[in-house]
Amino acid sequence: MLRSRAARLTLLSVAIVLVVALVATVVAAFVVVRRPLPQVEGTLRVPGLQAPVTVTRDARGIPTITADSAADLFRAQGYVAAQDRFFEMDYRRHVVAGRLSELVGENEDALDADKVIRTFGWHRIAQQELEILEPATREALEAYAAGVNAYLDGKAPSQIAVEYTVLGLQVQIEAPEPWDAVDSLAWLKAMAWDLRGNYDDELGRARAFASVRDVAKVDQLFPPYPQALNAPILAEQDLTTATPAIATQPAPDLDDSALQAAVARAQEALEAVPHLMGDGEGVGSNSWVIGGDLTESGKPLLANDPHLGISAPGIWTQVGLRCATVSDACPYDVSGFSFAGFPGVVIGHNADLAWGLTNLGADVTDFFLERVDSTGEATMRGTETAPITTRTEVIKVNGGDDVHLDVRETVHGPIVSDVLDVDAVGDAPVEDGAFGRDYVVALAWTALAPGRTADAVLAMDTARDADDIARVGRLFDVPSQNIVFATTDGHIGYQAPGRVPLRNRVSGDVPSDGTWPRPGWDPAYDWQGYVDPEEMPRVQDPAEGFLVAANQAVTPAGVGPFLTKDWDYGYRAQRIRDVIEAQVVAGEKVTAADVSALQGDERSPYADVLVPALLRLDIDDTFDDDGQELLRTWDHVASEDSAAAAYFAAVWSTLLELAFADDLPDGDSPNGGSRWLEVVRSLLDDPDSPWWDDRSTPGVVEGRDEVLTRAMVTARRELTQQLGRDAEDWRWGRLHVAAPEHPVLGGSSVPGLVRRLVNPEPIEVGGGSSIVDATAWDASAGYGVTAGPSMRMVVDLGDLDSSTWVTFTGSSGHPGSAHYTDQFGPWAAGETFPWPFSPAATAADAVDRLTLEP
Template sequence: MKRTLKILALLLVTLIVAAGAAAAWYLHTKQPQRAGTLTLTKLTAPVSVNFDERGVPHIRAENEIDLYRALGYVHAQDRLFQMEMVRRLAQGELAEVLGPKLADVDRLFRTLGIRAHAEATAAQMDLQSPSSKVLTAYLDGINQYQDTHPAPMEFDLLGIPKRPFTAQDTLAVSGYLAYSFAAAFRTEPALTFVRDKLGAGYLKAFDLDWHAEGVLKPGTTTAMNPQTWQKLDQIAQLSQQALAAAGLPRFEGSNAWALSGRRTASGKPLLAGDPHIDFSVPSVWYEAHLSAPGFELYGHLQALNPSALLGHNQQFGWSVTMFQNDDMDLVAEKTNPDNANQIWYQGQWVDLQIHEETILIKGEAPILLTLRRSPHGPIITDAFPQSLGTTPVAMWWTFLETDNPILDAFYELNRADTLEKARGAASKIHAPGLNVVWANAAGNIGWWAAAKLPIRPDNVNPNFILDGSTSEADKLGFYRFSDNPQEENPARGYIVSANHQPKPNSGVPVPGYYNLYDRVQRLNERLRDESIKWDVTNSQSVQLDSQNGYGPRVLKPLLPVLNDIVTDPLERALLQSLAKWDGNHTVNNIPPTLFNQFLYELARGAMADEMGEIQFKNLLGTRALDFALPRLAADANSPWWDNRNTPAVESRADTLKVVWRATIDHLQATLGKNPTDWGWGKAHTLTHGHPLAAQKPLDRLFNVGPFAAPGGRETPNNLSSAIGPAPWAVSYGPSTRRLIDFADASQSLGINPVGQSGVLFDAHYKDQAQTYIEGGYMPQHLSAADVKANTRSTLTLTPAAAH
C-alpha cells in the first residue's frame, strides 16, 4: 500500500512538473526575442537592433526601407495584440472575437464610415510615394513576424485568427484617431436638448448664442421625435463606452510648450510635451530610435503607423496637442413622407446612398447592417436596429470630406528640420485637428493649429444639431491653412498649447469643444517668469504641477452661502479647508477629495432633474459642463437651482444645502467617517487596464495598479477622469512626458506610463509604472556613445538567403 501511494505521489509530482514545464515553454514562446540573429525576407542588408535598459529598440539600417521593415518586425513582437485590437475597433470587427456585447460598438464604427473610407483611400494610394513605400515595408515587417511566430497569448484566449495587416488597417486607425477627438456625439445632443426642452434661461450657463441661425429649431418639419432622441442618447453613450470596452486609448487633451534660447539656461530652444490620452496596457506610445544614412529620429509611434507622431533628433523636434476644433456636425434630415430613403436637400428630394455590410458575431449569426448616406454624410441613427420613425441624423465630418494626406504629413514632419518644412508638413494634417509645437537647434520655435477648418454660413452655431433641409447645414469650402491659428518665434520667447480656445490673427472663426482655460493659465503663469532660465530639470516641476485655479474659481461665489448653511463643527472645519485651498491636488491633500465630490453633487443637484438620467450622464462627459459650472455657481438666479421634482421653487441656498449634505454623506460612506482618511490618493487611483481585464480574474493577471495618483482635472499634471462620484478611477493623463533641450538633445528625458512591451511576463511589461506615478523620468538615448553604453542586448536581422 505504501509503495502504491509513493508511486501515485511520484506520478502526481511528475504531472505537476510536466504541467509547469509546459506552461513555462508556452509562455517562453510568446516572449519577444531581443538577442541573436534572425532572417527577414526582402532585406537588402543586415540591420542591427540594440535594446536598451527600458526595452527601447535602437535600429540601425543601411537604407530607409530596410529600417522600416525592421521597425515593423520589432514593433509587432512587442505590440501585436494592440495592433489587432485597434484595427478591429476602427473597422467594426470587435464582436467577431469578443462576442455579441461588442455588436453595438461595431455597428457604430461601421456607421461612421471609417471602414469604407479607408478601403477607398487605400485603393487610390500612390504606392510609389515615399510615405507609401515606408508603410509597405513596415507592414511587411509586421506580417513577417506574425507569420513566423506563435500568436500572442490573447489571440489564444480569444480565438483570434491571424490575417495580414494592410494599408487599409492603417488608414482606418487614423480614422479612429480622428473619431476619438470628436466631442460632437456627446455635446451636441446634450446642448440641443437644453435649448429645445428647457429653454434660453437654462442655456445661459453654457454661454451659447440662443439666436444662432441654421440650427434645428423646435416645431420645424425636421424637429426630432422621442425615437430620435433615444438613438442619439445611445450613440452618445456608445461613443464613450466603445474605446473602454475594447481597452484602447482615447485622446483627451495635452500640454506642449517651446521656449526660445533667451528663456533657457543653455541658450538653445527647449521643447516639452505630454499628450493626455486614456491609460491602457500596453500604453499608446511605442518608442524607437531609427537610424539610416541621412536620417535619424527618436520617435514615439502608434500601432500600425510607421511615422512617429512625436519625435526629435539633435537638430529638431516636435510635440502635439489636440486642437479641439469642431470638425463634425450632426445634421437632422427632412425625409420625404412618400419615400423614407429620400431627404430634402438644396431645394429638391434626393436619394440616400444605400449599401449593406455584414458584422460577424462570435457564437451567433452574423448581422446584416444597412448603411445610408445623405449629401451631409453617414446617417448615424442607422447604427441601431428599429430606426423606423426616427428622424435621420447625418454626420458631416472633415475626416470623410477631405483628402487628408496624414501619412504624408507625418512622414515629412519626421524630417522637418526647418520652419518651412515643419509648416508645410503641418498643412497636410486635415483631421484630426492637431496643434504642432516645434523647435530646432538653429533657434526657431513654432506652433501651427493643423486642420482643415470648414467654412460654415454666417451665424451658424455648430454646437447644436443643424437642420439639413436648409442651406445653413451645408459647407462653403475650407479656409486656407495660412488663416489657421499659428505663431512662429513670438516676441514673448515661448509658445504654450493646452487645448484652449485659440485666437487666430486672421479672424477666422474656430468653433470647437475646448478644454478649460485654467490649465493654460497655470502653465503661462509658470513660464512667463523672466527670472527663471529653464532646463530639463526645473521644467519637470511644470509638467508635474498638480495645481490650478478652477476649484477656487467655482467655490468663490458659493463659500458665503455655504458658510450660512454649514453649522456642524467638524463640517465647518472642512469648509474652512476648502476656503483656504489653493487648488493643489497632491496625494495626501483632503480638500481636492472634498471639492471633486462637491463638484459632482453640484452638477447632479442642479441639473439631473431637468436633464434626466441619460442626458445627465452624457453631459458629465462633456467639456461644456466644465465651463457651465462656474457660471452656474455665480448666478444666484439661474433656473437650474430649482428642483423640478418638488412643488416648491428652490433657491441656490436650498440646493446647496442638499449638495453639501450629499457630499459629506457620500464621502463618509465611501472613505470612512473620519475625514483624515479622505486623502486624495486614497480616493483617486490609477490602474492601467488591459482589454481582457473585464473577464475576472484576468484583471489580476493583466492589469497594472492601482497607484495613488496626484494631479486632477485640468491641472498641468492632468491625471483625471470625467466628473463623477468618489472614488475616482483615473482614466486619462500624460501618455508620456518629454523634455528636450536642443543644446544637447541626446540628454532628453521621457517616460512610459507602464512599459515598452505589451507581452505579459516580459521584463518591460510594467517596469516604468512605479517611476511614472512618482513623477520620474528616464533618459532617451540618442548619441551613439549613450546607445552603446546602455545596450542590454542586440538582435541582428539579416537578409534571407536567395533561393
Template sequence: MLRRTRRVFLIVLGSVCGLAAVLALALTFTLRGSLPRLDGERVLPGVQAPVTVTRDSLGIPHIQAANRLDATRTLGYVHAQDRFFQMDLQRRGAAGELAALLGTALVSTDRQVRIHRFRDVARRVVSSMPARHLDLLDAYTAGVNAGLADLPVRPFEYLALRRQPEPWLMEDTILTICAMFLDLDYSTATTEKMNAMVADILPGPLADYLLTPAAHWDAPVQDGPPYPVAIPDASEVDLRAWTTDSPATTTEGEPIPTADTAGSNSWAVAGSLTAHGGALLANDMHLSLGLPNIWYRARVSWPDSDGTRSLVGTTLPGNPGLVTGSNGDVAWGLTVAYADALDLVRLEMDPADSTRYRTPDGWQTINRLPEVITVAGADPDTLWVRQTRWGPVWSQDAGGAPLVLRWSAHDIEAVNLGSLDIETTHNVDEAVLAAAGAGIPTLNFVCADRAGNIAWTITGRLPKRHGWDGRLPVSWADGSCGWTGYRDPGGVPKILRPAEGLLWTANNRVAGGEDLRMIGDGGFGLGARAQQIRDGLRAMDRPAEADMLALQLDDRALFLNEWRLFALAAVADDTTASRREFARLLREDWDGHASVASAGYRLVRAFSYQLIDKVYRGLTGPVWSSHDEFEGKWLSSRHAITWELVHIRPPHLLPPVFFTSWDELILAAVDGAMDLATADGRAAADWTWGRRNIVDISHPFLNFMPQLRRWLAAPAQALPGDGHMPRVQHQRHGASQRMVVSPGREKQGIFHMPGGQSGHPLSPYFLAGHEDWVSGRASGLLPGTAVHRLVLVPDGN
C-alpha cells in the same frame, strides 16, 4: 492498511504535482515562445542591407538602417513582435470587427462603429496614396507580417482565444488613424447633439448664454474678440415661472465628467528664454491608460542627404510614423484641439416618400448599404447603413428628423500618411506646413527647432463652412449652408515665433478672431489648466529640461482653491456640526495640492461638482425632462457659468422648485459633499483623495481573467493629481507619456510612460520604466546602453 493508503495517496499526489509541474513548464515554454527576438541574426525579406536593432535595459529599440525604407520595414517588424495583439484591436476597433475575434459581447460595439465604414475609407485612401507614402507603407506592412511570422509561437492572447492572428494589410495602418479620429475627434458629434437639445428647448437668450464659452479661467495664446454673453435678464428668462420637476441632485456621487478627463498638455519656450539657449518643448498626452500603453518608444536612424537622420520619441504600433518626438532639427508634441471638423446635418424628408431627402440638386434617395459583422461562435449580424451624399444617418433630432454625420474622417482628402513628412522637416516653418496637411485628427501641434524658434498650428483638415458657424445642426437642403472643401494647409491658423517666446495648449481655446472662426468650437476644455501652465512658464527664469518636467508634475490645486475660499465664506457663520467639520477640514486638511492624504481636497472637489450639478439641473430642467439621453457634462461652460451665477446670484435664475435662495442652494452643495464623505458611518477626515484616486492599469484580458491580476496589471497605487491642473491623473486616465526635449540636445531629453515596451506579461519589459512614470523620475529620452543586439539581414534572393 493506513500506511499503504497513505503511501498510495503520496504517490498519486506526487504524480499529480509532477504532472502539474510539467504542464506548468510546458505552458510557460509555450507562452515564452511568443516573446520577441532580441539577439542574434534573422532574415528580414526586403531589406536592402543589414539592419541593427539594439535594445536597452527598458527594451527600447534603436533601429539603425542604411535607408528610410529599411528603417520603416524594421519598425514594422519590432512593432509586430512586441505589440501585435494591440495593433489587431486597433484596426478591428476602427473597422467594427471586434466581434469576429471576441464574440457576441462586441456586436453592439461593432454596430456603433460600422456606420462609418472605415474599412472602405481605408482602402480608398491606400488606392489614392502618393508614391512616397505608399512605398513606406508597403515596407512597413511587409515588416509587420515578417515580425509576426518570426515569432516561434503566436502572441499569447491568440492562444487564450484559440484564434490565429490575421495578416496585416496596408489598409489596416489607415484604420489605426481612423481609430485616433474616433478617440480624439468623435466626441464633437455628441457635444453638438447636446447643444442642439439645449437650443431647441430653452429660451434663446438662455441657450446662447449656456452654449457660449465663458471667459473666466480662459487662457488663449492669441487674443481675440471676447466670448462672454450677458446673463439673460428676467424679461427674457425667469426660472421662477418654471414648473419642471427634473432632479436637482446628481446620482453620480463623485463624478469625473468625460469633458474633464480628456486632453493633453503641450508647451514650448523659445531659445532666447532658456538656460542653454535651445528651445524647449514639453508634451504629455492624456488618454485612457492600459497595458500595454498605447505608445511604443523607439529611436530610428538612417543616413540621408543631410547626414544621419535620427528620430526618437513615441510611435503608434500599426503606424510607421513618429507621433511625437524629435528628429534632431525639430521637436513636436500634440494635444486635442477640440476644433470642429464635423457637423450634424438635419435632413428634410420627402412627406410622400420616407426614403427621399431634399438636396440643392433636388430629391435624392437614401442608400441602404449592408455591413456584415462576422461573430466568433455565432451567426453573422447585418447592419444596414443609411448613407446620404453628406454621410451616414447617425441619429435624430428632438423632432425626429434624421441627423447625418458630416465628418472629415470619412473623406479620403482628410485621411492620409502626411504626418510622415514632419519627420524630415528642418525648422518650424516646414514643420507647421507639414502638420497642417497631415491627414490625422485636428490637434494642437506645438513645435520647436534647433535654432531656438517655436510655433503652433492645427493638424488635420479644417472644413470651409458657409452659412453658419457649425455649432448646431442645420439643414443643407437649399445649399445656403454646407462645406466647400477643406482649407489649404498654407492658410490654416498658425503662430510663428510668438513675441513672448512662449506657447501653451491644454485643450483650451488657443486662438481668437478669424483664426477661431476657422477652427470652430468643438467643445473647448476649461482654461484653468492652461492658465496654470501659462503662469508657471511666465514665472520661470532661464528654465531647463528639469523645470519643464516639474511643471508637468505640478499638482497644485489653484483652480479648486478658488472654490475652497468660496465654500469657506459660505459656511463662515454656520453653527451646524457637519458644516463646521466641513470648514475645519477645508482649513486644516488642505496643503494646496491634489494630495493623496488630503480629505480637504476631496471635499472641495465634491462641493464644486455638487454645486455645478444643482445649478445646471435647474437651468436645463426642461431639457432633462424632454430627453432621457441629455447629459449636462457635455456643456463645457458649466464651471465658469456656475462660478459667475453663485457670485452674482440673480433671483430669476434660481430654480425655485428646489431652493428658496442662493444661500440655500450653496449650503445644499456643502451638505451633499459631507453626505458623500460620511457615507457608511465613515469619518469625513478619512475620506481622502488617495482613497479615490487609485490608479489601476491593466491588460484588457484582466476583465475576464481577474485571477491573473498578478501578471496582467501594474500595482494599484494612489497618485496625486486631478483634472484641472498640469498633472492630470485619474484612476484609468492620465498622462500616457511625459516628454521634454530641446532639438539637438536629445541626450538631455526626458521621457517616461506608464507600462513598458512589451505587451507580453512574461517579458522583462512589460512594466520596465513604469515606476519612473509613477514617481515622476526624469528618465532619459534616448535609449540607454545596449543590452541586446539583433541583426536583420536580406534574404539573399
C-alpha cells in the same frame, strides 16, 4: 492506528497529486505567458531586407533601429512592432475595420461597434487614401507591412500573443491574416474619431434643449471661452479669412419629439464605438515651448504630454529610427512616440527639430437632421429631393451567423441614427403632405473623405524648420492638431493644421455655426468648402518668448478663421502660463528640470474658483464642518496624500448633481470638466439663478448658498462612509486611482487569474481634471482616473541627449514581459527616464542588441 496512518497516507497522496497538478498548471501557464516574448539578442532572418539592420534596446526594452535604407528601416520597424505588440495591432485593425465580432465572437457590444464603424466605412476610406499618398509614403507603409508579415510567417497564434491562447478557449482562433498598408491607414481614422472636436457638445445642446426648452438657457451650460481670464495660444495675430455669405433662411425647429428621438438614437449609436485613444472629459493635451532667451542653456525647451484614455498597454510605443547615413535617399534620424501598426514617429524630435501635438478641437463634425420622403429612398433638399444611397455590409461573427447590415447615406454623410435600431425611427408631423414620416440623422465629418495625414507624419519626421512645419500643416488633414516646435538653431513656433469646414451664417434663434444639429433639407446649412491652409493660425518666435498650447482657444475672439466655439476653457493652459511668467518675472532662467516639474503640477483651478465661496458659509454642526475646516488651510494642490483634495472632489461632484441633475436628461449628468467649472464660476455671482433650485423639492426654492452648504455636508458624510470618520486621515489617492484595463481581457467577465495577468496593479495618484497633471475623472461616475498623460516628454534643444521621456505603462504589449508595466510606477510618481539620441549615447545605453539579416 493502521487505518489512521493509511488515511493519512491517502490524504498525503492526494495532496501530492494536487500539488503536482498545480505545479504543472503553473509551469504550463508560465510557458504560455512567456512563449510570445520576442528575441532581442543575436541574429534573426527577415526576408526582403536589402542589408543587415541593427536593433538595440535599452533597459526598458525601447528599440533603436538603424538601417542603410528607408525601406529596410520601415520593414524593421514593422517587424519589431509585431514582436512587441501584434495583438494590440490586430485588435485595433479589427475595430477600425468593423470586424471586432470576427475576433471575439458573439458579443453585443462588439456587434454594435462593428455596425457603427461599417456605417462610417473607415476601412473603405483608407483604401481610397492609399491611392493619393506620396509614393515614398506608400513605400513606407508597404515596407512596414512586409516587416510585420515577416514576423508572423510560420508562427502559431500562441507564439504571437497570450491573448490568442485565452480567446481560443471560447472561439476559434486562426493564424492572423497578413498585415496590409490599409490596416495602418485605417488606424488614423480611429485617432481622428477620438480627437474629432465638439460632437459631444453638439448633441449635448440638442439633448439639453429637450429638457429646458430654451436656447438661451442651454447657452448658459455652454458659456463662451473666458478670454479675460485665460489667454489663447496666440495673443496677437494678424489673420485674414474669407467671410462666408450670410443667408437668411430660418433656423430649424428643434421642438419636435420625433426629431429629438432621432438625435437620441444617433447618440446611442456613436457611443457604441470603442474609444481606442479615449473620449470625453480629460482627453486633451499639454504642450509648451520656451525660447532660448528664457532658458538656462540658451536653447529652446519643448514639453508635451497628450492626455488620452488609460489602457493596458498604453497607447504609445517609443522608438528610435536611424538611417546609418542620413541622405536624401534615407533621410530619417528621429526618435519619439509612435503607434503600434503605423510607420514613423508621431511625436518626438530629429537632429534639428522637436515637435509636440495637442488636440486643436476644431469643429470638424456636423449632424444633419434629414427629412426622408414617402418612398424612403430620398431626402428633402430645398424644393427638390436627393437620393439616399444604400450598400450592404456583411459582418462575420466568430462562431455565429453572419450579420447583414444595410448602410444608408445622404449627401451629407452616413445615417448614424439607423445603426442600432433601424425600425425605431420616430414619426414626425407632416405640414404640407409632401414628405414622409421619418427624421434621420446623418454625420458629416472631414475624416470621411480621403486625406494625406500619413504623408504629414513622415514629413514631420524629416522637418527642419518652420517652412517644413507649414508644409506638414497643409498635409495634416485629420485630426486637427496644434503643432508646437523648436529647432536646434534656436527658433520656436506654432502651426494649426487641419481640414476645417466653412459654414454659412444663417439667421434664427439656433446658431448655424456647427454648435447645434443642422437641417439637412436646407442647403444654406451645407458646408461651403474648407478653410484655406494658408489662413490657418501660425507664428514663429513670438515676442513673449514662449508658447502654450493646451487645448484652449487658438486666437483672440473674432481673429482668424472660425475653428470652433467649444474649446477647453483654458484653466490648465493658464496655469502653465502663470508658472512660466512668474519664473521669467523673477529673472530665473528655465531648466529642463523646471519643465518636468511643471508637467506634474497639481494645483486645482476648481479650488481657486470655488473654495473662497465655500469658506464664506457657516456649517453649524461640528461634525459636518470637519471637511470645511480642511479647506481653510489647503494650498489648493490636489496631491495624492491630500485630505482636503479628497473632500473638495466630493463637494464638487455633489454640487453638480444638486444643481443640474434635475434639469438635464437621464444620462447627461455633468462630468465636471472645464466647461462645468466655467458654468459654476458664472453662477457663483448669481445666487438666485434658477439653476441652483432643485426642482425635485416642490414648494422649496433653493439658492446658491443652500446648495453649496448641502454639498459640503453631503460630501462629509459620504467620505465618512468611504474613508473613515476622521477627516484628517482622508487621502485623495484612495479615491483617485489609475487602473488601466486590457481592451479585450480586462473586464469583470474574464476569470480573475487572467485579469490579474493583463491588468496592471492599480496605483493611487494625485492631479485631476483641468489640472496640469491631468488625471481626469468623471464627476458623474466616481473618482477613478478616466484619462491622463499618455506619455510625458521634455526635449532639450541645447543637448538632445539630455531630453527625458516616459510612457504610461511600458514598451511591451506582452503581459508576461517585464516591460509591460515597468514605466507605470515611475509615470504615476511623475518621474521620467533619460532619452539618449546620438549614436554614441544610444549605444552606451543599450542592454540588448539584435541583428536582422536578409
